[in-house]
Amino acid sequence: MRTLVIGGSVFLGRAIVEEALRRGHEVTTFNRGRNGVDVPGVEAVRGDREVTSDLERLAEGREWDIVVDVCGFVPRVVGESVRVLNGRAATYAFISSISACSVWPGQAADESSPRFECAPDAGRDDGDYGVLKAGCERAVEQGFDGNALIIEPGLIIGPHENVGRLPWWLTRIDRGGRVLAPGDPEMAMQLIDARDIAAFTLDQAEAGTNDRFFVSGVRGNITYRGLLEECRAVTGSDAELVWVDDEFLLDRDVAPWTELPVWAPRNEEFAGVWLPSSEKALAAGLRCRPVAETVRDTWAWLRGIPVEERSFRGHGIDPEKEAKILAEWA
Structure with a gap:
């Protein structure tokens, strides 16, 4: 399969790239080259996702089966990536956060819990991290014509953190x-290894899943x-x-x-910080070391x-x- 990772040189993004390469994917990464070092074996395209001409240069002449967006924090910016990449991939996997859930960490939460109110075209100053992540999710779900896979991790640990x-x-x-x-x-x-999130994300993306999942590990692990x-x-x-x-x-x-x-x-x-539920993801095949x-x-x-x-x-x-x-x- 052909996979584009927006980011891909640090922590979770790096874990996704390494897992995709292990599976035999042809991997393209798109980043500014300022943080981390590209994993050997990728096609590294340099550019700034906040510059439309850079995104268009990335997309020109290329198509993928999967896009994994690891470093989307501003809805308007994510929305522009979705617009440019629309029609060039079957699945857009967006790495969000449990922080997009408005009741967490005060209450237990799962995929059905409410998200913060945030427009899909909100700007950098229109909210804090969790609020903007909720807007980014909407930018993908409302703007991408293919499969929109939303991954909402809890507290991530692992090598290269x-x-x-x-x-x-x-x-x-x-x-x-x-x-x-x-x-x-x-x-x-309730902690989860970045490598386990990477494997689950690619499992679902390869299957063409159009859904959202909490991936926060096993309660009380x-x-x-x-x-x-x-x-x-x-x-x-x-x-x-x-x-x-x-x-x-x-x-x-x-x-x-x-x-x-x-x-x-x-x-x-x-009160609910260690009580998010990954039951849906576990039932779908999430494996936690x-x-x-x-x-x-x-x-x-x-x-x-x-x-x-x-x-x-x-x-x-x-x-x-x-x-x-x-x-x-x-």
């Missing part, structure tokens, strides 16, 4: 010492304690995990989700990058703040 959540935890635990571990250690989480213990095991660290109550951390202005990555306090705001395997493979990749060159994109707590909180807790 460029978001910085699991890489920060691995780096911090590898450093050792007393580690500030947040909230309830028995909190059941690991606890917070289990995740950090796996980090300790793969790094061989002697770190001591010090579990500190939610309220104690909130009272000291520790930001959930970012300062201590993937920490979600047990409160109304995050153990989180322990993902942690191991992520560390194998990460340890080849010098600590000073690792990117956490704003994730992680300042060491002095961490030490101060640990002292107060003690």
Whole structure:
């Protein structure tokens, strides 16, 4: 099959490209060449998706069976890609986000839950990340004449992660010492490997599926304690995990989700954060590897990058703040 990946050089996009090549697809990637390195074996077309003439140059003389749009964040921009590529592929697979669902993370959610209101031609300043993702979905569903496949991932981890959540935890635990571990250690989480999303997306795209799926993994596939213990095991660290109550951390202005990555306090705001349902995708063939395997493979990749060159994109707590909180807790 012939597959176009818009993006394709970092994290989930890279995983999709690698999986497509493994299946024998002829793969074209379209990106600016500024982030990551193209996977060997692709036809790399350079261009900016926000420039219509670049999109038209990409489309000229080319056709594909599948388009996978990994880096669409603005409805108007996605809509222009859909317009130019209409008629040049059978399926347009759009990688959205569970954040497009308006009731999450406060409530459990699935494919039938309401999406944010957002026009398919909305601009960059017309909403936040989740709102705009909902508009992007509409731009694909309303504008593409073929199959519109909407993939809504939950929290993604895995090798080549460029978001910085699991890489920060691995780096911090590898450093050792007393580690500030947040909230309830028995909190059941729901994580998914980028490579499993890649395989499912291509399975559905190859089948010509016209549908939407939550792909957030298996509920309760690991606890917070289990995740950090796996980090300790793969790094061989002697770190001591010090579990500190939610309220104690909130009272000291520790930001959930970012300062201590993937920490979600047990409160109304995050009541449904680990409760999205992937049952529809699982019934359709989504296969999820153990989180322990993902942690191991992520560390194998990460340890080849010098600590000073690792990117956490704003994730992680300042060491002095961490030490101060640990002292107060003690």
